[in-house]
Structures are given as C-alpha cells and as structure tokens.
Amino acid sequence: MIETLPCVRGTLTADRPLADLTWMRVGGPAQVLFQPADTDDLAAFLAALDPSVPVFTMGVGSNLIVRDGGIPGVVIRLGRGFNSITIDDSSVTAGAAALDSHVARRAADAGLDLTFLRTIPGSIGGAVRMNAGCYGCYVADVLTSVRLMLRDGTMHDLPAAQLHLAYRQSQLPDGAIILAATFAPPAGDPQALGARMDDQLAKRDATQPTKDRTAGSTFRNPAGFSSTGRADDTHELKAWAVIDAAGLRGATLGGAVMNTKHPNFLTNAGGATAADLEDLGEMVRKKVYDSQGITLEWEIMRVGLRHAD
Structure with a gap:
C-alpha cells in the first residue's frame, strides 16, 4: 500500500512495529506509519489520501494497547512539528504532541496554573480528547479552544464548548485530529506552583507503579x-x-x-x-x-x- 500513498516531506514506513512506541511495549505493526514533518505536510497528505484508507492517530502511546495483529491502514504519529508551547500573560497554547508534564512546568514558570497536568502521562492531544484530570481539576476547567484537522486535510478552530467535554470523554468530529489546544489557567506564584507539582509527584510515586x-x-x-x-x-x-x-x-x-x-x-x-x-x-x-x-x-x-x- 505504501507505494500508492501521497508523497510527503515527513516519513512513511511500511509494517512499522508499534510495540516500542507504546508504554505497554506490546502489539503488532502499523500497515504504514506516517510521521508528518509539520501541519502543512499532514494537510497535504490527508487531502490527497484515498478516503477509503483507514487512519488512526496516536501520540506517545501512554494510554494505548495496540492489539497483536497490528493496525491496518495509516497510523499517524505526531512528533516534533506538533509540540510547540506558546505562553502569553494569561494563556497557554500547546501542540498536540507536547507532553503534559512539559506544558505544566512551562506554564508554572510563567505563573500560570496547569499543575494538574504534571502527573498525567501522555501528550496534550490525548489529554484534550479524554478530558484528562486529577486532584479535582480537568482539562474542561481551563480549555478555551482547539485547532483540529479533519480527514480531508482542512483545519478548523473550535471553542471548547463544542467538544462537550465530560468525564474522560469528548465529542470530536469524525476523523478529527487535534493539532493544538489553548488554555486559560488561573494565575499563581511560580515558586508555589513548583512546590505543588513536587508534592504531587511524590504522592504519585508513593501510590502508583x-x-x-x-x-x-x-x-x-x-x-x-x-x-x-x-x-x-x-x-x-x-x-x-x-x-x-x-x-x-x-x-x-x-x-x-x-x-x-x-x-x-x-x-x-x-x-x-x-x-x-x-x-x-x-x-x-x-x-x-x-x-x-x-x-x-x-x-x-x-x-x-x-x-x-
């Protein structure tokens, strides 16, 4: 199938084992793994891709079991071109591939409280999709908008309310890929936020494997x-x-x-x-x-x- 796929600037790999890309270290291969170079590369690929080819998007594989028979079609794994973190006085915008822990630390340094993300494994795309949360705080509490790419390669910005976030779930358009998310966290003292994250990490390590x-x-x-x-x-x-x-x-x-x-x-x-x-x-x-x-x-x-x- 790889010979029939659109040309890309990123990487296409046939029969790519996925076990080493998941935290469980199990599972079969992707029929084709696509690692796009950036948003434009992803958009061009999806726009030219046969609509009948199944597509699955994964992040860092922290909340995923890939079954032993592998995944047919194209698996898209977002990487460096999708992990930017931009912070201004009152908001944080993070790419889907940005690690939750990195976003929490960067925000805390800027005096913005996303500390609940510090102990959540995975990346921002998954955190939004699952409305991740702990310590009484959830993505839904601070998310203002998301940037999505649909299966046809078009991009759309949606306000958080249109995702209908609930406990461990969201309602995204069919085939939508989360590209980035913008948060409006409460302000806090950087030193106090750092100390809170240290306490959270200690509690997590004491109670979880x-x-x-x-x-x-x-x-x-x-x-x-x-x-x-x-x-x-x-x-x-x-x-x-x-x-x-x-x-x-x-x-x-x-x-x-x-x-x-x-x-x-x-x-x-x-x-x-x-x-x-x-x-x-x-x-x-x-x-x-x-x-x-x-x-x-x-x-x-x-x-x-x-x-x-």
Whole structure:
C-alpha cells in the first residue's frame, strides 16, 4: 500500500512495529506509519489520501494497547512539528504532541496554573480528547479552544464548548485530529506552583507503579449513585477499590498482572502479549460485575486486530 500513498516531506514506513512506541511495549505493526514533518505536510497528505484508507492517530502511546495483529491502514504519529508551547500573560497554547508534564512546568514558570497536568502521562492531544484530570481539576476547567484537522486535510478552530467535554470523554468530529489546544489557567506564584507539582509527584510515586510498564489507569471510575439509586456523575467510587474488593489485586494472565501497588494499573510484568493484557482486563470486568453488579468501563484505548491476517 505504501507505494500508492501521497508523497510527503515527513516519513512513511511500511509494517512499522508499534510495540516500542507504546508504554505497554506490546502489539503488532502499523500497515504504514506516517510521521508528518509539520501541519502543512499532514494537510497535504490527508487531502490527497484515498478516503477509503483507514487512519488512526496516536501520540506517545501512554494510554494505548495496540492489539497483536497490528493496525491496518495509516497510523499517524505526531512528533516534533506538533509540540510547540506558546505562553502569553494569561494563556497557554500547546501542540498536540507536547507532553503534559512539559506544558505544566512551562506554564508554572510563567505563573500560570496547569499543575494538574504534571502527573498525567501522555501528550496534550490525548489529554484534550479524554478530558484528562486529577486532584479535582480537568482539562474542561481551563480549555478555551482547539485547532483540529479533519480527514480531508482542512483545519478548523473550535471553542471548547463544542467538544462537550465530560468525564474522560469528548465529542470530536469524525476523523478529527487535534493539532493544538489553548488554555486559560488561573494565575499563581511560580515558586508555589513548583512546590505543588513536587508534592504531587511524590504522592504519585508513593501510590502508583510509575516504574512499571503500564498505560495509566485501566478503567474509569464508576459513576456513583444518588440516594434514590439513580446513577449520577460524582465518580466518588474508585475503580481500584472495586477491583480490590473483588480480590483481583495481583491477578495474572500470561505476562499481564493487575498491579499489586495499585490494582487499577494493568501491567506488562514481562513477556505479556496485547491479548494477555486485554483478556485480563475483561476477566476483571466480568468478576467485578458478577460480585458487585458494577460495570467497569475501559479508560485505556484498545486498537487494531486481535490476530494478524
């Protein structure tokens, strides 16, 4: 297929293994991996690409399981041409490939509070798409607008309200690629913001398996229930707690394990396949439902084919 694709200034690679581009270190190849040089390169490629060719866009692979059969079509990975960070007196604009932690540090140095991003793994594109958050703050609280590229290569600026951000989700146009996001954070003292991030990192390292091969939180926190028994959106019930209550801390399948330090972290303990990880996750979902009547929803994105053709 690579010979039929549009010419680019970036890099096209056929049958590119993706395992080393994900934090889990599992999965099959991209049929073609495209690493665009910049926005213009991406736009020209998409405008000329046959609309029937499937396209998947990935960032740094921090919240992703690529299945063992790989991903058909074109996988677009945004890199250096998409990681700029621009700051003025009251706003921060970051490219989709900018790391969350880098954006938090740069903003803090400028006296702007995006400290909640410091401990979130991944890049800004994924943070916006998933409305990432912690410590009571979410992307939705500070996002003002996004720049998108549609499947036909056209660019559009959308106000944050049009993304309808909710808990761990957004509503983007079909096939849209996030190019950049603009935030309007509250002001803060740079030294105090730096100290807060140091405290957050220490807390994270004490409670989460930051040195292991994980993809962050595996499951979303379940919706809570009001006094009438109706589901609400508080999410005060924690996924790790219901996994623990089901006796699944440390559960294993092949090389996959529900981490003993934090049982909502699905972990490649060594030699796991993507199928091991996904099947263990599904086993956990079933046992939690059978024992507690709670349906856990995946937070990790799982893409590609279970088996190679």
